[in-house]
Amino acid sequence: MTRDFFLIKGWKERVTENSAEQYDPGKFERPSVTVDVVIFCLIDEKLRVLLVKRKHWPFQGMWAIPGGFVRMEESLEEAAARELLEETRVENVFMEQLYTFGDPSRDPRTRVITVAYFAVVPADAVSHHEAGTDAEATAWFPMDDLPELAFDHREILDYALTRLRYKLEYTTVGFQLLPDVFTLSELQHAYELILGEELDKRNFRRKILAAEILDETGRKKREGEGRPARLYRYRNDAVAEVKARRLFP
Amino acid sequence: MTRDFFLIKGWKERVTENSAEQYDPGKFERPSVTVDVVIFCLIDEKLRVLLVKRKHWPFQGMWAIPGGFVRMEESLEEAAARELLEETRVENVFMEQLYTFGDPSRDPRTRVITVAYFAVVPADAVSHHEAGTDAEATAWFPMDDLPELAFDHREILDYALTRLRYKLEYTTVGFQLLPDVFTLSELQHAYELILGEELDKRNFRRKILAAEILDETGRKKREGEGRPARLYRYRNDAVAEVKARRLFP
DNA sequence: TAAATAGTGTCTCTTAGACAATATTAT
């Protein structure tokens, strides 16, 4: 079989001497690489993000997205999952790579390239978010009322929120923010909190049910006033299938 | 104004000692960081990608996506643009970050994390792709007939193709593969080559024209057989507007 | 029985896809 391709030659010879393949790794100065994990959660009627208060220079006293340096023996995903576990004690939740931020001046200490991830965790998984007075701590900030952030973390958060809203429309990421069983009103409420707009109840329910990704538990929610609502559970067996097409086709 | 957030304390104290903010950069071993640029082009009736043949260990003699180490003073985008310029002498074309690949074993030399970008260049910009016999060279391979690739570059290429096809549907990236003026048949042909399927001529033209992103040049293409086709030009002033909504809503 | 929340159906408009005949040019 004859391969069909075009070769290029000539001027290329001039520039290849500093290309990657002839580079001796370890000869030049290297950047540091971190992972930062944007962790979303629905708590107390708001979409919130987990932030940590910095104790040291630079940006001492300012809030930052949790993150840490990538270890030599772990993958990026492992590093991100480790950070998530350390900060929330949660694992096996939705997490995906968001974007890599590498502006040379984003960290005043040295060149730091950060691979940002974003995760969503159900509120009942981050069990005890007791309010405290310890100022050197970790806190769930509402996305609509963020403090001043360290580094370029505001930009990262904005991008993460854009991605979350976007994925809400064509994936099942929204279900990951809710407990195992939930009512359709709770699901719609979660969508409304994240999108920041109200949705029509009938249209919302029609679309969700048409996607055939929910199972009725047969049980009903019995707390609060008003008519008890049916409880649904997310059909895990439907994940792969649903991710291929749009949730709202 | 009272800020509304929850503080978390307690077990966190145990794990913060190796978090990023207390890390002394330079204390630990650092990975190398490269950018790899997947460069697509429509040449000779095929969607092609630019590959370089490796001259040294590892993967000596195998083909690889062009790339190189990120310099300490340049941003990731600058590094990617520099690689693109070095390999193709082209600049100011569509390019965006694709994904960051960081498996610890992806490079046998050392830990190398690569930030992959993908670019599309019009065929008339990479002017002279003269066929040659120099085996240590650069070549445009058709995406449907790729050689064995070095590192995890096959995975990167597959992902880039998926992204390109996806973006074809809701952005104007397809126009970037064509010369400044083009006919609707040529545009449709480009779409068909990339998507690997035939499209209905009437529906395609209706959608493209409905998007109102093309200007008629008033000229007609006069070469080849058959009725001469109208020549169109992409409306650059429409970019921002069109990217917000779907090209094919 | 009043208050609160859950649950349900229709109409219209837009869009997507299937489908074939005519128009213009060169040879």
Added chain:
DNA sequence: ATAATATTGTCTAAGAGACACTATTTA
């Protein structure tokens, strides 16, 4: 005239959005 390519419109089906009333429970 013939060959080759360009250009154009209609019908139908599915989905999206707007819209209001009834059902079930607790206090």
